[in-house]
Amino acid sequence: MLDRLQYVKQRFDEVSDLIIQPDIIADQKRYVQLNKEYKDLKALVDKREEYITLDANIQEAQEILADGSDAEMVEMAKMQMEEAKERIPELEEEIKFMLIPKDPEDAKNVMVEIRAGTGGDEASIFAGDLFRMYTKYCEARGWRTSVVDVSEGTSGGFKEVIFEVTGEDVYGTLKFEAGVHRVQRVPQTETQGRVHTSAATVMVLPEAEEFDVQIDMNDVRVDFFCSSGPGGQSVNTTKSAVRLTHIPTGLVAQCQDQKSQHKNKDKAFIVLRSRLYEKELAIKQAEDAVKRTSQVSSGDRSAKIRTYNYSQGRVTDHRIGLDVFDMDGVMNGKIQKFIDELQLVNNTEKLKEHDVF
Template identity: 85%
Template sequence: MLDRLQIVKQRFDEVSDLIIQPDVIADQKRWVALNKEYKDLKALADKRDEYVNILGNIAEAKEIIADGSDPEMTDMAKLQLDEASSRLPELEEEIKFMLIPKDPEDAKNVMVEIRAGTGGDEASIFAGDLYRMYTKYCEGRGWRTSVVDMNEGTAGGFKEVIFEVTGEDVYGTLKFEAGVHRVQRVPQTETQGRVHTSAATVMVLPEAEEFDVQIDMNDVRIDYFCSSGPGGQSVNTTKSAVRLTHIPTGLVAQCQDEKSQHKNKDKALTVLRSRLYEMELAKKQEEDAAKRSSQVSSGDRSAKIRTYNYPQGRVTDHRINMNIYDLPNFMNGDIQKMIDEIQLVNNTEKLKEASEVF
């Protein structure tokens, strides 16, 4: 472990020197990337310093105890040895977690797509509830959300809503929200008080940069049409909405949120690029899943991952068998506890895989 930590220390020192160089500061993109790397490496470098210090304390204490010439120093050394020895295993586990290679996708922004499933109007209302839950959560994290496209339900909510989330480590936090979300409750339209089950599908796509996915615009059909829904006087009169169809794959992306045709085209292109990128990522995730029996999926849109039971005030995540009996606050965006537990299970699995390295 010390050898790996020494490599981290060398890179940390290198990055520390680079970020103060005038030519690096002038290159804003490179400077931002190096600052993020500096932040990640500093946490590990600090742990490395603590680890080296504890190993030194253990060696020193053992020497004093072995000498035994000064009873008072020997007693102090025994206390120091006990304290350092009890901290060492805990610190080693912390370092192992930190040394697990991060998924390079985790730092990306995302496109979140929520679609009403089975359940008619109630499914659309539930899709709207999920949209509100996620936007509230993002707001609490200081992330910015922006609607790309929406198709409102006839009784409220959305048949489909697509929104962009930008911030720090967004994909790494939200990727496990992908899948089928199921709700059990009495719909407002139900006259006899019966509980109905409805569903909505959530997709979380890492936002792809141009260098991630190259799109030949000769393979893309572009259609312009009038926006629908709220949006001002230009709605239904100006063909500002844009629909892009990727002919080789049949993937379609559209945007009608902006008044500008050009901005809508840019947003639709971002969605299309992310969907193409997600197709390739899904293939890789399937290959990775074949190598291990992970109970936490981060992309299977057909997997039923969570149930929201209103009569019992309970949220159940089926992947980790976790129940939270605080449904109102959960639906108001207080979902961090569930996300933390899912990430913990996933990280534990990764640690088992990497254990032979240490």
């Protein structure tokens, strides 16, 4: 264990020296990459220090027990050794998972797109419920959310809503939320009390930086139009909304959330870059899927991943067979149990692929 972690410590020292070099600071892409590596290595180095301390505690306790001259010290040494031996196996498991090679996209911010699917007005209402669920979850995590574009439903909720999430390791946390979410409940519009099934699709796109995706402006058509929906006279009567069309791929991105045309254009470009980046990422994920079959794949947006059954108060994640009987809590953003279990399964699969020890 310590031999493997010694290489980590050596690399940590190298990166610590590199990130203060002027030529590295001047290269923004390289600087960002090294800062992320520094942060990941720092967490491992801290675990290494804890391991060394525990190992030293065991050796010290063994010496005291071997001496045996002080009864009080012997009793304390027994407790110290017991605590250390109990903690070491847990620590080794933590270190194993931390040594699994990370996806470089996991640290990125994301664009989340929620679209109403089958179910008419009820699907739009459900899309609105999912939007509320995710924004409450992000708020609890200390992440910032910002609406980019909305298309409101006729009876509430959204036909489509796009929002940005910024924070720490956002994509690595939210990526498994991508897919079809299904709801089974009596709609507000139902007069006979019958249970209906509706659906909404969630897409989670890693937010691409300018150096991730290069866009030739000659390939982009820019259209300006008046914003729709709430926002006041200045929003609805001036051409502040922006729509970008990437001609080679046909991908479209628009933003009408800001009063400023310039700000809307900047946000629309972030969406467009993210969609282009996700398109490339989807190809890579498909290639990876040929090599291994993952039950928690984040690439298939057409797969039904979760059902929200209101009459039974049950939320079921179909990929891992997990049932949670706390509908109110889940719809108020308490989805961490699903995320933890999905990440555990994914990390366990990766652990089998990579010979960590």
